[in-house]
Every structure is written in structure tokens, then in C-alpha cells.
Amino acid sequence: MKTVVTTAYRPTSSILEWANRVSADLSLPQVPRNKRSIDRMHTDEGSDLLVCLKERLEFYPMGEGEPFFFHPNSAAFRTKRPLEQDPLIEVSGLEPGDSFLDCTLGLASDSLVASQRVGKQGRVLGCESHPVLAYVIQQGLKEYKGMPHLEEAMKRIRVVSSDAVSFLGKLETNSVDVIYMDPMFTEEITEASNFTPLRGTADHGQLTECWVAQAKRVARKTIVLKAHFRSQDFEGFGFTRRLRPNTKFHYGVIQCSAVT
Ligand SMILES: C[S@@+](CC[C@H](N)C(=O)[O-])C[C@H]1O[C@@H](n2cnc3c(N)ncnc32)[C@H](O)[C@@H]1O
Structure with a gap:
């Protein structure tokens, strides 16, 4: 379109x-x-x-009467709680000073939590394959004023308007501490969220062998997958699933051995 x-x-x-x-x-x-x-x-x-x-x-997007725009969303409250208890931070082992590559930036809520965690010495890259969405998020991260405690974390995120697999292919081996993937759910989601106007237009591509192989080459510490609790991708691609009772999504982790 x-x-x-x-x-x-x-x-x-x-x-x-x-x-x-x-x-x-x-x-x-x-x-x-x-x-x-x-x-x-x-x-x-x-x-x-x-x-x-x-x-x-x-x-x-065509046919949508509700707009999509940048907002910190869940990052607003997640970053007010102890960060080491955030499920993404916990499963990934992300530490201050680390580098974090978000392969599926979306609204950048997860990247913002990661950016707050890695702090001044850290680095956050966010890949988004939908070029208009990538641009809206990039501008929002640069200009958003409503949340002073997140301004530095917002400015630290470098938005990469690209497909994650091609971007990973350009990165050096063992060059990023944590790589994160949160592809669109294939299961129907009934609740509305800030992502609702984008459901029809975002990239619905799913994990592939090539994507995981590139992530394994580039990641030093962990690769984290977020997916619907019914997804078979955890087992299919070798992620150890972390069960989260009563939640619609789970995390899975691949531990990498590159950290010295
Ligand atoms: C479920 S959303 C991610 C939400 C995100 N974790 C957040 O905190 O807002 C998935 C996003 O990844 C993008 N995407 C899907 N496949 C991709 C790929 N191969 N490379 C880059 N972006 C991708 C989609 O366009 C969509 O915006």
C-alpha cells in the first residue's frame, strides 16, 4: 500500500x-x-x-479511523518498577553497559525498557521493516516530551529502517550482547492496544532458520523470543521457554557462549 x-x-x-x-x-x-x-x-x-x-x-493505514502515533506505552510504567524484575530484563540477563538489538521495534516499548536498563554506557538498536512506522517511531523518540525520566533512554535508541535478517547479516560476529525478537502474533488478539491501527499493515513475517542462525552468529550473551503461549516456535527454533502462568505471551531464551 x-x-x-x-x-x-x-x-x-x-x-x-x-x-x-x-x-x-x-x-x-x-x-x-x-x-x-x-x-x-x-x-x-x-x-x-x-x-x-x-x-x-x-x-x-487505509480504512483505519484511529491513528497510530508514538507513545511510550507500557514502557511508561515498566520503567517505574525495579528494572531487574522486568520479565524481558530478567530472561535476557541484560546489564548496564550492554548492547541490545531489537529485531522487531514496533512501538519501541521493549527497546525503551532495554535502553533504560543499559544506561549511558550501553547501546540500543531497533530494526523495523515497515519504513513509515520506523520513521514515526524515530521522530517520536527524538521529539517526545511527556516523560522526562525516559528522555535520555529515548534518544539512545538508534532506529534502523530495515528487515532484521538483512541487518543482522551486516553485523560482525559476536558484536551484540542481547538480540530480541517479538514478531507479530499469528493467534488472534482481541484486546485493543496502541498497536491496533497497525495490525493490518505491520510486517507479519515469522521467525526463520536464517534469522535465528544470524542471531546466533551475532549475539554474545542471549537471544530472546517473545511469542504467544501457543506458539511452537520456542521448541521449533531451540529456545528454552520461560513459563509465565496466566499470560498470553511467553519468553524463550537461547544462551550464547561468546561472553568471556
Ligand atoms: C509485535 S510488534 C513488536 C512490538 C515491540 N516489541 C514493542 O515493544 O512495541 C512486531 C513489529 O516488528 C516488525 N517486524 C516484523 N518482522 C520484522 C523483520 N523481519 N524485520 C524488522 N521488523 C519486523 C513489524 O512490522 C512490527 O512493527
Whole structure:
């Protein structure tokens, strides 16, 4: 599905300038809003819409009336609890100063928790294969002001607009401490979340032998998979499943032996 860039209903000159920049950054066409509703624009343009507002970017996939935009989501409360007790931190063994590669950035909530954990001396890379989503998250991480305790952690995350498997292929052997994968669930999820507007448009690709093999080559400490509790990928790809009673998703871990 193609995407066009547009503006708020009544754009100011600075919003128009911003839309020009977004359109150039993503090499996407820009169309005037002309006071049209989102629904009307979807019909007229036959495209997903990336809308520049005064304070944020909103993405409306075709047929979606609710926008997707950057927000810290679960990271907001997870980072207020002791980080070493967060399930992702616990299973991954992520330590201050470590490097963390999130292969499936999505809303960047997990990356934010990891970034808070690794701190100033650490490094966080987040790969997202949907280029518009990657851009919305990159801009959000740069500009979001609502949560001062997370600002540094947000700025530390380097967004990589790429498929994770090709990106892993470019990395040196044993060069990242923890590699994380959280592909889209194949099971139907009924609850709404901030990800709901993206369910139809995000990359639904699943784990492959090649993906896991590349992760094993690059990871020094652990590889962590998050998946639905019914997923067979844990056993299928050699992850040790950490059971989490009464939760819809589990984590699985592969321990690597590269740490000296
Ligand atoms: C379930 S979401 C991840 C949510 C994320 N853990 C968070 O905290 O918000 C999966 C995301 O990974 C992206 N994705 C799926 N396969 C990918 C791949 N091979 N490379 C990069 N991104 C991928 C999807 O487009 C989607 O945005």
C-alpha cells in the first residue's frame, strides 16, 4: 500500500514546512489536506496517510479511523518498577553497559525498557521493516516530551529502517550482547492496544532458520523470543521457554557462549 504525506486540517506555515521535510525524508508524495476528513482522503487518495500535526506525526493505514502515533506505552510504567524484575530484563540477563538489538521495534516499548536498563554506557538498536512506522517511531523518540525520566533512554535508541535478517547479516560476529525478537502474533488478539491501527499493515513475517542462525552468529550473551503461549516456535527454533502462568505471551531464551 502506498502512503501520502498530508497536514492538519488547518496547517500553519511551520506544519507545511514539516510536511515538506517528511515527504523528502521518505520520498513520498505530499497532498494538500484541503479540509478533508481522514475517511474522505482515504477514498480520494487510495493510500495510507501520514499526517503532520502541530505536536506529532499520525499514521492512518487505509480504512483505519484511529491513528497510530508514538507513545511510550507500557514502557511508561515498566520503567517505574525495579528494572531487574522486568520479565524481558530478567530472561535476557541484560546489564548496564550492554548492547541490545531489537529485531522487531514496533512501538519501541521493549527497546525503551532495554535502553533504560543499559544506561549511558550501553547501546540500543531497533530494526523495523515497515519504513513509515520506523520513521514515526524515530521522530517520536527524538521529539517526545511527556516523560522526562525516559528522555535520555529515548534518544539512545538508534532506529534502523530495515528487515532484521538483512541487518543482522551486516553485523560482525559476536558484536551484540542481547538480540530480541517479538514478531507479530499469528493467534488472534482481541484486546485493543496502541498497536491496533497497525495490525493490518505491520510486517507479519515469522521467525526463520536464517534469522535465528544470524542471531546466533551475532549475539554474545542471549537471544530472546517473545511469542504467544501457543506458539511452537520456542521448541521449533531451540529456545528454552520461560513459563509465565496466566499470560498470553511467553519468553524463550537461547544462551550464547561468546561472553568471556
Ligand atoms: C509485535 S510488534 C513488536 C512490538 C515491540 N516489541 C514493542 O515493544 O512495541 C512486531 C513489529 O516488528 C516488525 N517486524 C516484523 N518482522 C520484522 C523483520 N523481519 N524485520 C524488522 N521488523 C519486523 C513489524 O512490522 C512490527 O512493527
